[in-house]
Amino acid sequence: MDVKQVMRDYFTDLGAAAADPARKVAWCTSVGPAEILRALGFEVYFPENHGALLGATRASADTIPVANAAGYSPEICSYLTSDIGACIKGSTPLTRSYGLAEAPRPDVLVYCTNQCKDVMHWFAWYARRWQVPLLGIHPPTHLPEVTAEHIADVAAQYRRLIGQLEAIAGRRLDPQALEQALARSRQATDLWAQVLHTARARPAPLSFFDGTIHMGPIVVLRGTEVAIDYYRALLADLRAKVEAGAGAVPGERLRIYWEGMPVWGRLRHLSELFARNRAAVVASTYCNSWIFADFDPADPLPSMARAYLSIFINRDDDWKQRYIERLVEEFAIDGVLFHAARTCPNNSNSSYGLPRRLSARGIPSIVVDGDLCDLRCFSDEQSTTLIEAFLETL
Numbered sequence: 001m002d003v004k005q006v007m008r009d010y011f012t013d014l015g016a017a018a019a020d021p022a023r024k025v026a027w028c029t030s031v032g033p034a035e036i037l038r039a040l041g042f043e044v045y046f047p048e049n050h051g052a053l054l055g056a057t058r059a060s061a062d063t064i065p066v067a068n069a070a071g072y073s074p075e076i077c078s079y080l081t082s083d084i085g086a087c088i089k090g091s092t093p094l095t096r097s098y099g100l101a102e103a104p105r106p107d108v109l110v111y112c113t114n115q116c117k118d119v120m121h122w123f124a125w126y127a128r129r130w131q132v133p134l135l136g137i138h139p140p141t142h143l144p145e146v147t148a149e150h151i152a153d154v155a156a157q158y159r160r161l162i163g164q165l166e167a168i169a170g171r172r173l174d175p176q177a178l179e180q181a182l183a184r185s186r187q188a189t190d191l192w193a194q195v196l197h198t199a200r201a202r203p204a205p206l207s208f209f210d211g212t213i214h215m216g217p218i219v220v221l222r223g224t225e226v227a228i229d230y231y232r233a234l235l236a237d238l239r240a241k242v243e244a245g246a247g248a249v250p251g252e253r254l255r256i257y258w259e260g261m262p263v264w265g266r267l268r269h270l271s272e273l274f275a276r277n278r279a280a281v282v283a284s285t286y287c288n289s290w291i292f293a294d295f296d297p298a299d300p301l302p303s304m305a306r307a308y309l310s311i312f313i314n315r316d317d318d319w320k321q322r323y324i325e326r327l328v329e330e331f332a333i334d335g336v337l338f339h340a341a342r343t344c345p346n347n348s349n350s351s352y353g354l355p356r357r358l359s360a361r362g363i364p365s366i367v368v369d370g371d372l373c374d375l376r377c378f379s380d381e382q383s384t385t386l387i388e389a390f391l392e393t394l
């Protein structure tokens with residue numbers, strides 16, 4: 001299966017849903033409760049995916065200043081500013097890529113602040129602009145451990161959310177539909193985990209840069225059969241590559257962990273830079289963020305609460321350190337690259353001493369300044385010099 005075709009089908013259908021008064025569209029944050037929305041029959045759109053597309057196509061350079069002029073600071077999430085600027089400007093890469101005149105208009109906006117509070121401000125802008133209901137989940141954050149109290153809190157918020165969504169959907173939630181959506185999400189996420197785990201092989205059959213492309217379906221299509229089919233086929237393909245000893249980076253010499261957000265507008269540049277130095281970026285926090293091993297269709301709301309509370313970005317630094325150390329071991333990593341994304345302190349983990357603490361445990365690292373979408377914060381020259389010098393020392 002071709003990822004481009006999978007994404008094209010997804011967006012084509014979303015465009016049709018937005019134009020059909022009988023179908024309802026919900027916007028959801030990337031690690032929000034998508035399974036509840038799908039079980040209620042909503043078509044689900046993820047604005048962060050649009051932010052990534054704006055970054056990857058470098059359209060952000062034109063749209064971020066538009067949002068800045070509308071009062072949204074250059075220092076806040078550049079997914080947010082890229083996306084809001086695109087809406088004000090009336091342009092989107094969805095037109096060129098998928099034939100959509102605009103992002104599909106929502107019937108409801110649903111966010112969860114398990115990742116950051118920027119998503120709340122982001123969705124609130126659309127709620128005001130289009131007079132659309134705005135619903136939010138506000139979980140406890142930055143947790144050393146996920147307790148029964150945390151889970152009960154979020155499960156109760158889900159129950160309240162379901163009541164509000166039922167009124168918009170015009171139907172009651174069928175418990176079986178939720179179990180099925182969760183079962184499909186669990187299957188897809190397990191396959192996605194296995195896909196990423198193939199990079200434990202030496203040479204690794206896929207890199208972080210490949211992963212940022214292949215992750216599209218697990219973000220926007222979890223809860224559907226399409227995602228399951230896509231990752232089943234991809235896994236078979238990668239296993240065949242492992243068998244054949246085919247690596248993503250020819251002559252793989254070093255193995256790197258990428259911590260933090262991708263630099264969407266420089267994926268190819270960075271991929272080529274690492275490949276030139278025979279270094280494979282074999283694991284990342286970012287791609288792993290859509291592994292939800294806690295989903296349990298037999299216990300839907302509490303298991304969703306646990307899964308969405310337990311994500312890396314929602315944990316304290318000690319937990320994050322243990323997590324990275326475990327992956328360094330499992331993937332035989334030689335060094336860690338921390339991407340300090342200027343506009344996403346929420347998903348940049350180099351500011352509170354973590355690289356030093358890893359170094360004290362014998363894990364070398366570097367910190368590269370950059371951003372997810374705002375390329376004014378990223379220097380090709382400086383990052384190239386820094387990365388090549390780092391690889392040299394390993």
Ligand code: SF4
Pocket residue numbers: 048077078079080115116117118119261343344345346347372
């Ligand atoms: S986690 Fe970072 S990139 Fe994602 S929405 Fe929040 S601020 Fe933006």
